[in-house]
Amino acid sequence: MNILLLNIVQIIITETHLIRNNKMNLKMKHKIVFLQAALRNSHFIKRVLSLRDGGFDIKVYGFERDNENANFFPKDISVEIIGYMTNGKNYLSRLSTLQQGLNKVFIENPDAIFYATTFDIGFFCWKANRPYIYEISDFVYVNFPVILHPIFRFFDRILVKKSKATVLTSEGFHQYLFKRNNIAPNILFLPNKLNKQVENIKRESLQTENEKSLNFSFIGLYRYPNTILRFARIIGEYFPYYTFHFWGNGELKNEIQALTYKYPNIIEHGPFKNPDDLPTIYAKTDLVIACYDTSTINERIAEPNKLYEALFFCKPIIVSKHTYLAEKVELLQCGYAIDPFNDEAIVTFIKQISKEKLKAISQHISRIDSKLLIDDPKQLYHAIQNYFASDTVLHKF
Template sequence: MMTINFIMNSISDAHINKRISEFIQKGYDVKLYGFERNNKNTYKKDISVIGTFSNTLPYFKRVTIYYKGIRKLFKKNTVNSGIWYYQGLDVALFATLFNKNKKYIYEECDLVHTNVHNAILRSILEWLDKRIIANSLKTVITSEGFVEYHYGNKKYKKDNIVIIPNKLSPEIINFPHEANKNFNNNCIRFAFIGGIRYKSLLSIADAITRKFSNHEFHFYGFISPVISEEELPKNSNIFYHGSFKSPNDLSEIYSNVDVVVSTYDTSSPNVKYAEPNKLYESIYFRCPILVSRNTYLEKKVLRLGIGYSVDPYNEEDIINTVKLIEEDYLNKKKALELIKQTDVLDENNVNKILK
């Protein structure tokens, strides 16, 4: 088996560690290099740390660390065999600069350059991003929406792009789940399941629980440091359950949820075009989903008929949407039942990448 040389923009990132595990399970030899973000090395295999910085360090200050770390790696490295695997544009920019004429796979999980405020610099980075895609052996993109962002409605000519959404770990089947059958439209249990870091979620939770005292809003997950205690809505029908373990706790959580909320802040193009795994949790657990308007996710949810969209900052829109859910909920449940649960499991990705 050939060697796959990974360069990770965060050695503690769960997504890339899952991808590495997939290659190992298929029998590939892997060599791991990456940047430590002031976290412990959560992966068991040996990793060569090539740079360290805090998660709070602004992107423009990380550039020097990426540059020095990747330059030093390829100056020392004598590996000529195998394929390189670059996680993210921040890594790929410098890896392709210092590792010329080497075969590589590029994985884009986020449109990181869309957060750059300078329009000219953002355009340059978009051009470089598409160039890295074009020159790759394969580019793994985690959302069809990202392809839409890069190429619009035009059909992209490159056959080296493979779309692998962030579906559910097959481990989920080890935790039996019984779908919630006792829907009560007089007491709907809305829930956000994940890290709480978007103010749009606080906005919709506050509006729903103020305007509908009979309904509930539940938060499952840690509260990001970017959210202060004062910003958290404290209505009597809002509940904060704290952190949970995935996938172990998901079955129990979803058995107590009627509508999973995925109304991320659309001010960022990255969020606007992303395809979060909440979509796949919604399908697997037969739980209708509520998403933000004017997003790629909205298009997919409405096309499948499995949920609703709303402007999380528009109180009137929120009220009208909740009333619609009260009346229409069972139709969305029926649409969810038509989708095979096995369709949303994350399987055979290595074969898709290396075929």
């Protein structure tokens, strides 16, 4: 009997030790496969790097796209291109290309957990019965006919429920999907904050030496002809002593270049690398233009990275009225919400801009703790570790 008890105790001690070691080494032993519809998306590059820095084994598969920016993965990240997608391509054709590429990835990585960065990628992970983490940074299907929205939203809720963890970059996304306050335990809110590479950059409040000049900047993917281009045109036409800067790339590049030919105070700088070029860009910026076209749901409920960039670099931000972003700007007192569809409203707003008011807003922003503005993926680390831990224990016994 004593020998039996001794053996049982030894087994318990051994198993406890093994489980403890497994938990300590889970990050290194289990692979996370990132699946990206656009390989140079700076948001997901940041997400990959944060997980790599957390000690996880990362492999990236993705598609090259038109109008790509200057962002690239560092050489120590394994990246494989599995296809090419043309922007504006028929959605059904895109799904066929996507499924072909993903089937290859699933076969090559039988024991991985997959990180789905879009609805359609999440759908194929679920359909293939693969474990996945799902990140929602927008809703692609809101651009489809309204009659289809309930169907896609139904499946989106399934994808969230079946995921090992779902990352939402805006609380507005949860309100849109679920219409209720109680939050499932597998849902994480991780707004699109800055890459930790910027954490040692000195933050400085706005200094405007020339009282007759202001630099307005749109920074990112060139979109929104009804709002952003409208704002730029009004600066060019009515305020020649101000300057409007475009930093980025996109389908509207030709239209923007046409504005630069017509108005000498509109400047197009082209693609940039995020976060490396952000200090230079924001040093040449007095106001951040983020008044997006609110005719679609995404722009009304998103919490874009421009908010956190503007806050970190202490620059007032201009956004569209009646949006979740406008609520955040009002709460933080970090800028203005305007009607970006109305020429007269834009002109009136620009005329009332006060340099002293801008400086006061900038100084107020500078007092916000920078740690609150930089990406902190600890919640995501814990969710992945918990999945791997439960998976290891279940397989062991």
